[in-house]
Amino acid sequence: MGKTLLQTAGVTRRFGGLNAVDAVDFDLAAGELVAVIGPNGAGKTTFVNLLSGALRPDAGAVLFEGRDISRLPMDARARLGIARSFQIASIFPELSVIENVALAAQAHAGHSFHFWREVADEAPLRRKAQAQLAGLGLSECAERPASQLSHGEKRLLEIAMALVVEPRVLLLDEPMAGLGIAEARRMIDFIAGLKGRFSILLVEHDMEAVFSLADRVFVLASGARVADGPPEAVRTDPRVQLAYLGGEGEDL
């Protein structure tokens, strides 16, 4: 594995009296795929939000290549190369599929204060988008409105929007949620194909996906780190089993 790319040091986020994420130390090396798992309410999505910049930490820091990015807003972090997908597929339903991807590409292709030239004529953006869609097997529906895609295709489209900008770090928040068995299989294969090319943080409930994809598994419960290590070691870790079985009165 390469050097550390994304790191947190004691990062904490409170909601009222609840420490949703509580002094978590985490690191992600270049080219590594780390799965973050944990029972419901463990703070996984909050953690992703802290990394992507959707939330600011109350304490601790988020570092990208050693630089403190805790105060940077989401868009600035995206331009640094931290791309994310959302737990609930987040696309532009009124735009066509290719427009969705081209719009994401546009964010990383200089400013958008162009008032005259048509976007549809910007060949580099379209080429990038087409290449990305081809890689995901979505070429046939490129011109269809994104609202007409199936649920699984929307998930893929969202990942295409994250990938088109060639990010350094990919934060995937439950990409398999709500997918059928065949679609989930397709998604696992696709993510497996991304391994090594990007640093990936994968939040997932699907244990089959987690243990077949992850280089390392990071377990959160009640906002705190419970375990962090190779998949096999985590699988047999009694603390993890306790966390999942609700030994501390946690809801399952």
Place this chain on the structure above:
Amino acid sequence: MQLLFVEQLLNGVQLGVILFLMAAGLTLTFGIMNLVNLAHGSLFMLGAYLGVTFALVTGSFVAGFVAAGLATFVIGLVLERLVIRHLYARSHLDQVMCTVGLVYVLNEATRMVFGPEPLHAPIPAFLAGSVELIPGAPYPAYRLAMIGAGLAIAGLLYVLIGRTRMGMLIRAGASNRVMTSVLGVNIGAIYAVVFGIGAALAGFAGYIAAPILTVYPGMGDNVLILALVVLVVGGMGSVKGAFVAALLVGVIDTIGRAYLKDLMALVLSPVAANTVAPALASMLIYILMAVILFFRPQGLIPAAGLRRPEAPPEASDHGPSGPGVLARWRVPAIGLLCGAFLLLPLVAGFADQPFWVDMGLRVIIFAIAALSLDLILGQTGLVSFGHALYLGIGAYVVGILADAGVESGFVQWPLAMGLSALLAAALSVVALRTSGTFFIMITLAFAQMMFYGASSLYDYGGDDGMHLAVRSTFGGLVDLYDSRQFYYLALALLVVLAGLNMRLARARFGTVLKGIRINERRMEAAGFPTFRYKLAACVLSAAVCGLAGAMLANAAEFVGPQYMDWTRSAELMIMVVAGGLATPFGAIIGALAYLGIEKYLSDLTIHWRLGFGALLILLVFLGRGGLSALFAPGPAGQPAPVLKGSFRWARPFFRPRA
């Protein structure tokens, strides 16, 4: 001096109490039902009218008090059942449009029943004297009683919400409405009662304020806007915040009006202080609001434990809709529209109806203003409720320059645009820190701030405005006194602006605005600094509206604060929504339809606003997509007409929008 200060302070508290009674209802309905209710001011008015009438008939002030509360409670329940209930799940834009419609209906109905003359509300005999709170400083007993009554009602409200079973259900509904109804509580009934209570509070406020205010149709609108400021300053959905903010706003407004002139005279020359102080005093609370929001975008005391209500999606979140029922007539309709605009002066000449040209000019000017609003409202999804502000700025620039002897349009018009843009940049930096409902109210409050500011320009006619001494000159190129030349100049500008608008919508900038409208969060995650683009859209839109204002001043040969009135902002919004969002065609036919219906109805009856308000409510419930949706082409992906290379620039104008 000190005694006077105590008196002013009490006056401020008394205004604050009235504002609290108004704001309490608004904040409850917003916090619990996520409803923006602009008809709240009309309930204030109804409380005053009904209560005073009942008091005059029975001869009992107390009976009037009870009647005002009961009547507005019942009216509130009826409104909730008939109209309001259907708005809870709608976008804030729909809520604004529909409740503005209600304001038109209720105010006009009141005018029909009670007549346009103000109603005199006597101070009851037992409160007619004055009380010496401090020796040597008599204070009117009635005003003191107002403070007492207001505080008593506030106390009752506190007990009702904090201590009773009913209040517990209300609080439960506010913090989680789905869970509450799952638990078997009839959430619909709670909503109705909450709306009724809010209405009754407004009714009480109207009644007790009646003897010191003028009772006339529309009296509630100014109070409503102050109450909205209170709501925003205090934190929406928070009753405690509303109480603190109401007293703060009441006292600062009163003290500012009383003492700002003396304070400013300490540092400025007396003449300067006399000119600036009244304007500044009337703008003081809006400045306070801007400062507070800049540092605390959620208001002073955000509603505790209340999860930030998820704003219902603005506009649609569906894919492109199918073709409109008149889609095959799209090209003929556009052709007819263009032909009509082009030939109107000739036809008017033949028919010997020069008035038609003036009417057409007015439509064009408002179409330009609506077009500018559509850039932020339709394309970006920012519900700005203060756009008429820039109409006024543009007009005042022309008026003040003409007064100073600068008559050239080449100076006036660009300056009108520039100053509008500059002001929009400053105001939007504050306004864009908020979103959703907050944005609606802040833009409204800013426009109102400038309205009062302009009303205090005593050198330029104050409230009444002023006659424009001379129309802009264009070095002999265009003579605005020739109505045809003016008409064609405006038409040319409209065509150019509509064309630019369509190009822009398909360029990178427009695509970003569209992305922000559909899913701003996703845009940020993709790496767009959305604030910059929204700010640019606001500035651009204000500049174009400033141009429309400059033309309006010339066309009407009049400049006045009326151009910035909040009803004018509502009109622009109605034009855009009625015509159809995010298409220049919509803004144009919206302006045409609005002014046409206004002309037709107002020729028919002086009570035309009644019918107009009803139309507006119907529009919200039936007219999805506006008039232009009738002519909408099918979904994107239709083959575009083949255009040769050198005409590629024109392609956007001939291809349906995605």
